[in-house]
Amino acid sequence: xxxxxxxxxxxxxxxxxxxxxxxxxxxxxxxGAFGGATAWNAEGFWMNAEQRLYVEPVKVIVAAAPKTxxxxxxxxxxxxxxxxxxxxxxxxxxxxxGETEIVGR
Numbered sequence: 538x539x540x541x542x543x544x545x546x547x548x549x550x551x552x553x554x555x556x557x558x559x560x561x562x563x564x565x566x567x568x569g570a571f572g573g574a575t576a577w578n579a580e581g582f583w584m585n586a587e588q589r590l591y592v593e594p595v596k597v598i599v600a601a602a603p604k605t606x607x608x609x610x611x612x613x614x615x616x617x618x619x620x621x622x623x624x625x626x627x628x629x630x631x632x633x634x635g636e637t638e639i640v641g642r
Contacts, residue, residue, distance in 0.1 A: 538603070538604075539601035539602060539603055539633070540601070540602060540603070540604055540633035540634070540635070541599055541600075541601065541602075541631065541633065542571075542599070542600050542601075542602040542608065542612055542630075542631055542632055542633045543597060543598060543599045543600070543629075543630070543631040544563060544567075544598050544612065544615060544616060544619070544628065544629070544630050544631075545579075545581060545595050545596070545597050545598070545628070545629040546559065546560050546563060546595060546596050546598065546619060546623075546625075546628070547581065547593045547594070547595050547596075547625065548560075548578070548593070548594045548595060548596060549593070549594070550623045550624040550625065551623075551624040551625060551626070552624045554624075556596075556623060559619060559622050559623055560576070560596050560598070563598060563615055563619065564576055564598055566611075566615055567598060567600040567615070568600075570600075570602075570608075570611045571600040571601060571602045571608070572601075573600065573601065574598055574599065574600045575598070575599050575600075576596050576597065576598045576599070577596070577597055578594060578595070578596060578597075579594075579595050579596075579597050580592060580593070580594060580595065581593050581594075581595040581629075585626075602633040603633060604633045604634045605633075608632075608633055609632050609633070609634070612630050612632060613630065613638070613640065615630075616628040616630045616638075616640040617640060620640065620641075620642055626641060626642060627639045627640060627641040627642070628640045628641075
C-alpha cells in the first residue's frame, strides 16, 4: 500500500536566485525512487524566531510512497540535499507514515 509523501520548495532561494534546477532535480529523484510525482505552485507562510512573517511562492511536490524506513530515508536525504544546494533555513517534508518534519540546518 502506498501513502502520500511531499516536499515543499520555495521557487526562489533566500538570496533571490531561481530554485528551478533544484526543484527539477527533486522531482526527477522522486520519480526515480517512487515511480512518479505531481507538483503544483502554492504560497508558503512561516514565521521566524523574531516573529517576522514570511510569504513566498513555493512548489509542492507529492509522491506515492510505501511506509518503509527506506522511503523515509530517501525523503529526508532529499531534504538534506536541498539544504546543501540552497540558501534555505529549512525544508518541509511529509512522510508516508503521516509524520511531518521541518528539516533544518
